Amino acid sequence: MKIDLIIAYVQRYEFGHERDFVPPITGIHLAAITPAEHEVRVFHQQVDKIDFQTQAEVIAISFFSGFAVAAYNLAVEFKKRGKIVVAGGPHVTYCQEEALTYFDAIVTGEAENVWPALLQDLEAGQLQQVYAGSPCDMTNLPTPRYDLLPNKFFIKKVIQATRGCPFSCSFCTVPSLNPGFRLRPIQDVLRDASYDHFPHWWQRKVVWFWDDNLTIRRPYIKQLLQEMIPLKKWWLTQASMDIAKDPELLDLMKASGCIGVFLGIESFGVDSLADANKKQNKIANYKQAVQAIRKRGIAVMAGFIAGFDHDDEQSIVHMAPQLMEIGIDVPFLSIMTPFRGTPIYSQLKLEGRMLPDRNWNFYNGYNVAFQPKKISEAQLLLAHRTLWKKSFSPLYSFRRILRGLFTLRPGAFLLSFFMNAFYTYKRIRKNYPIDMAKRSDVNLVAPVPFFREGQHSAKPSPAVASPVALP
Numbered sequence: 175m176k177i178d179l180i181i182a183y184v185q186r187y188e189f190g191h192e193r194d195f196v197p198p199i200t201g202i203h204l205a206a207i208t209p210a211e212h213e214v215r216v217f218h219q220q221v222d223k224i225d226f227q228t229q230a231e232v233i234a235i236s237f238f239s240g241f242a243v244a245a246y247n248l249a250v251e252f253k254k255r256g257k258i259v260v261a262g263g264p265h266v267t268y269c270q271e272e273a274l275t276y277f278d279a280i281v282t283g284e285a286e287n288v289w290p291a292l293l294q295d296l297e298a299g300q301l302q303q304v305y306a307g308s309p310c311d312m313t314n315l316p317t318p319r320y321d322l323l324p325n326k327f328f329i330k331k332v333i334q335a336t337r338g339c340p341f342s343c344s345f346c347t348v349p350s351l352n353p354g355f356r357l358r359p360i361q362d363v364l365r366d367a368s369y370d371h372f373p374h375w376w377q378r379k380v381v382w383f384w385d386d387n388l389t390i391r392r393p394y395i396k397q398l399l400q401e402m403i404p405l406k407k408w409w410l411t412q413a414s415m416d417i418a419k420d421p422e423l424l425d426l427m428k429a430s431g432c433i434g435v436f437l438g439i440e441s442f443g444v445d446s447l448a449d450a451n452k453k454q455n456k457i458a459n460y461k462q463a464v465q466a467i468r469k470r471g472i473a474v475m476a477g478f479i480a481g482f483d484h485d486d487e488q489s490i491v492h493m494a495p496q497l498m499e500i501g502i503d504v505p506f507l508s509i510m511t512p513f514r515g516t517p518i519y520s521q522l523k524l525e526g527r528m529l530p531d532r533n534w535n536f537y538n539g540y541n542v543a544f545q546p547k548k549i550s551e552a553q554l555l556l557a558h559r560t561l562w563k564k565s566f567s568p569l570y571s572f573r574r575i576l577r578g579l580f581t582l583r584p585g586a587f588l589l590s591f592f593m594n595a596f597y598t599y600k601r602i603r604k605n606y607p608i609d610m611a612k613r614s615d616v617n618l619v620a621p622v623p624f625f626r627e628g629q630h631s632a633k634p635s636p637a638v639a640s641p642v643a644l645p
Contacts, residue, residue, distance in 0.1 A: 186539075197330070379585075
């Protein structure tokens, strides 16, 4: 069969952008585990024009909640053309009843164990509605299909070494989507990291680990990094702040070519960290931890979330100078989003604080889908936009770039320079995150009512969601 795999997307900035730094591993991993007798293409709606005149018999769409409207629109259009349309990812895992209104079948849980069976049933004319996957043991996974990526991604080599995270942050779906903590064989990871069939030197040089928390198992990561040293790559990942307490690990990260690490710092407020169940973060240690990492010439990227119950306008906006003070090279600034499957969603629903007039477009990390506790939803949105504009002002970005010029390794400096320039260019052009309440061109076109929050009773599967749609 001919299969088109689509990673759905809803524009999140006023003017959008036709290129991006890195693709999710989603589509190219699913393409890799597709049996060889099938012909596969991969489309990323963020950068690709969707081919509605495709000859493919099967359309597989992967998405998380913030892009559900786009996915449903695509499903409607392809079904009009007589295509079999299936879906996978976190959203369909938690909203099965809703998703089945649009799709012929859905994959809940990890796709590795059920995707081939779905295709086999389809060929036999016995397609079921729900394929509940089980956690993958991470062995014998193939190299992602990098050959199917468009040239519109700056970095292409995304790989996965581990799956899961031992922490239980209140806003995060990972503990239920990918339970436990599993490891791929090191030789498989090295094989993928060594893949070099790319047109540009930096695409051959840079490895982006698509892991939730790569460094949890110290013996594993230290062995992996030791064996990565001869590859002479530059690599990035996501990790916990506790890596700063392990000098041996930091030295190995430097020796093996680490140029950037993402830390989920989330907040500068003690009470807000408690709201986030981020007990492992200690505000007094932020600056020292960042310095320990940057001492090795590694750029520190960090996530900050606005909208916890103890946040107010002043504390949110004040994060801009605070993140400068502790030495963050690239900030990622989002609004707290109560995804289904998270403790914070359950809490807000119980308290009646989910906003009933907000469809899935508001679940994109840049909009407000709930009633904050200390301020209004409008005040939260404005405070976040003020934080975003101040953090990516030419002055702040120039200071980060200049600091990096004298303290970061060449690859890390290039990372900091390009990412700060990227967001500052958006700031100068006034290409701000979209206020979805003001958009009229991203509404659902499907011929059935949209399932708003609280208006349906989808029953989450006990299975977990797959890397088919990592959020």
